[in-house]
Amino acid sequence: MESPGELVNNDLVKGWLQWGFFWSIFGPLIGILVSLKFNYPNFLNSEFTVFGRLRPIHINGVIFGFFTTVIFGLFYYMVPKITGVRLYREEWGRPLIVVWNLALSAGFIGILAGYNSGLEVAEFPAPVAAVLWLVFVTIAFQIFMTISRRKEEVLYVSLWYIIAALVWTSVNLLLGYFILPYAASGANSAALHGLFIHYTVGLWITPAGLACIYYFLPAASGNPLYSHRLGMIGFWTLAFFYPYVGIHHYLFSPIVDWAETLAIGASLMLIIPVTAVLVNFYGTLKGRWETFLSDFTVRLLIVGTLFYFLGSLQGSFEAMRGLQKSTHFTDFVIAHSHLTVFGGYVIFALASCYYVWPKVSGRSFNRELARWSTWLIVVGISTMGLGLITQGLIQGNMLIGGSVFVDSVAAMKPYWLVRSAAGIAMDVGVALVAINLLRGKA
Template sequence: MGNHATENSDELINKDLIKKWLLWGFFWILFAPTVGVIVSTKFTYPDFLDGIPELTFGRLRPIHVNGVIFGTFSTLFIGLCYYIVPRLAQIRVYKEHWGYPLLWIWNLNFVAGFVSLALGYNQGLEAAEFPLVVDIIVWISLLALTVQFLVTVAMRKEPGVYVSLWYLIAAFIWMDINWFFGNFIVPYNAPGINNAALHGLYIHYIVGLWITPAGYVLIYYFLPASVKNPLYSHKLSLIGFWSLALFYPFVGIHHYLYSPIADWAETISIVTSILLIIPVWTVLQNFFGTMIGRWQGFGSNLTAKFLITGAVMYLIGCFQGSTEALRSLQQPTHFTDFVIAHSHITIFGTFMLWALGGIVYVWPRITGREVLSFRIGNWGFWLITAGISAMVLILVAQGFQQGYMLMSGTEWVNSLVTMKPYWWFRTFSGISMDIGMDLILLGLLWGSRPSLAKST
C-alpha cells in the first residue's frame, strides 16, 4: 500500500453498523459536555440544583469525565474503526455481526454505569468509579472488539500494515490489560501509598495507552485521506510508535511529586515525561509534512481543519504536560486548575477534535448526505476552537495565580474568591464548545443533498 492511507472499497464496510455506533457517539456528545457545563456552573453557583443528591458536584463530575472518555470518544473511535480497519486490511471485519450486540451492550452498560454514579455507587478511584459489574461488562466488550479487529488485521489481504493499524493493535491490547489492572487489581489489592502510585499509572495509561494511540489511528488515516496526499514518512511513524510504547508507561507518578512515593520513582516519571517530546515531535512532523502542497485547500476542508487544529493543540498540551512534570512547576500548579487546563487541551482539544474530524469525513460517505451547510460546520469549528482556546488560557492563568497565592500563605478559602471571575469565563467557554458541537451534529444529521464525495 506504500504511504497511502486510503482504499476505495465500499463493499468491505457495513455502513449500517458504523452509522449506529456513530449515532450513539452523537448522543454522548450531547450528554457528557452538557453535564460538564452543569459541573462548571457549580463553581460559581455552589447552590445550583441544590437539594437533588443525584446532581451534586461529587456525583456529576465522574459522570462528565467518564462520559467524555468512554461514552463519547471511545464510542466514536470504535465506530470509526469499523470504517478504517476493513479498508486498510482489504477484508470485511471478522465476525462483523458481533458489532450489533456489542453496540447495545457497550452503550447501555454505560447508561447503567452513569445512573449508578448518580445514585452514589462509586469505587472512589478517578476513571475507575463504575461499579464492579459495569467494569466486567466493559472488559468483556473490549476483549470482543480486540478479537474482531486484531483477527481482521491478521487475516488481511493487504501485505503491508499501515501505521493506523499498528496503533489500533496497541490501543486495544494495552486497554484490555490496563482496564483489568485499574478496575480489578488496584481497588482491591493495593492499599495506601501503593494505591496512589498504581492508580497514577492506570489513569495515565487511559490517556497515553488508549486515547493517544486511538487518536493517532484517526489522524493517520483521515488526514492523508482528506487532503489526498500520501503520509509524509512511514519511518517517522515507526519512531513515534516505539518511543510512545517505551516512554509512556513510566510517566504515571509525575502527578505525585513531593509525595511519600520513592524519589527515584518520581524522578523516572519526570525524565520519561520529558522524553515524550520524541513521539510528539515525530508524529507532528508527519502530520504537517503530509500537508505540504495542500494548504491552499485547507480553509474549505472541514475535516483537515479539525485534524490540524487538534495537532496544534497537541503540541501545546504535550509541552505543558512535560513541563508540568518538573518539580519546579509542579509546586505552584499541582492543586490548581492548571492541571485541568492540561487535561482539557489534550482530551478535548486534541483527541475529540480528531474524532470530530473523523465523523465529518465518514458520515457523508456512509449516509450519502453532505453536511447541511459548510457555513454551519465552519461556525461549529470556530466556536469549538475559540471555546477550548479560551478555556485553556483561563485555567492556566487561574492556576498560576492561585498557586502562587497559596505559596505566599493565602488561606485556601480566600484564594477561591479571586478565582470566581475565571470560573465564569470557563463556563462560557464550555458553552461555546457545546454549541459548536451541536452545530456539527446539526449539519451532519440534517444533511442537505446527496454526497458527491468518493468513498475513500
C-alpha cells in the same frame, strides 16, 4: 481503492457514530453543569446531582461515552479499509453496540445513585465495569482477527496504533477495574492508580486519536503520509516512554522518590513522539495546504494538532518538580487535560466524523454550519486553555505567598465564569457538528 460499500459495514459504523453523537452532547453538557457549580454552588444541588457525583459522569461520559464510542465507529471504518477485508464477525457488531451503550447508561445511573469505587476514571460499579471490559476485549478480538486476515502485507501506521491501543487498554481496564480497588493500599494504590489514569489518556485516547489522524489526514488531503520513518519513531518512543509517566500525578507524595523521578524523565521524553507526529502531519500537507480551507476534516485535524502540541508540551513541563510545586492541585492541570483530550483527540475524532459520516450515510452536511461550529470549538478551547493556565498560576502563587486557602478559591471565581462560557462555546460547537451530520441532506 474499492468503494466503501464493499468493505465497510455502513450500518454498524453509523450505529456506533449515532450513539457517539448522543454521548458527544451528553458528556460535555454534564461538564457545563459541573462548571456552573463553581460559581453557583447551590445550582442543581441534590443528593443525586451533587458535584461529587456529576464530576465522574462528565469525565467518564467524555472518555468512554463520547470519545470511545465514536472511536469504535471509526475503527469499524478504518480497519476494513486498511486491511482490505471485511470486519471479522460483523454480526457481533449490533449486539456489541447495544450492550456497550446500555452498560454506559447503567454506569452513569449507578454513579448518580452513589456507587463510586473511589478511584478517579475507574468509578464505574464493578458489574458495569465487567460488561464494558468484555465488550472492549471482544472488539479488540474482532479487530485482531480482521488484521490477521489482511491482504496488505505492509502494516500502515494507524494499524500499529490501533493494535497497541487495544492491547494496552484491555490490560489497563483490567488493572483499573479489577486489580486496583482490591489489591493495593496506600501509596502503592496511588502509584498504580496514577499509572491507570495516565494509561487511559496515554495508551487509549492518544493512540486511538493518532490512529485517526494518521489515516484521515492523508485520506482527506489526498497526499501520502510524509514520512513512514518519523511515524515509526513517533510510535515506538510513545510505546516505550508513555507507560512510565503516571506517577507524575502524585509528586512529593509518600510514593517512593525514584519512581516519581522516573515518571518525570519519561514525561519529558514524550516531547520526542509529540514532535515527530507533528512534523509528520505538517509534512503531509506539503503542497496541499489549500485543502485546509476546502476540507473540514483537514481543517479540524490541523487545528487539533496545534492544541495537541501545546497541551502535550505543557504536560511534559508540568511534570517537573519545580513547576509542579505551584501548579499541581490547581486549574493549571485542568487546562492540560482539556487542551489535550478536547483540543487534541476529541477534535481529531470530530474531524474524522466529517470524513466518515457522509460516506457511510450518503448525506452531506451544511458547510456554513460547519464553519460556525469550528469557530465555536476553536475559540472555546483556546479561551478555556488560556484561562485555566492563568488561574492555575495565580492560585498556585497565592498559596506560595501564604494566602488563606479560601481566599485563593474566591480569587478564581471570575475566571471560572469565563471557563463556563468557554465550555458552553465548545459544547455548542460539538453539538452543532453532531446535528449537522445527523440532519445532513441525502
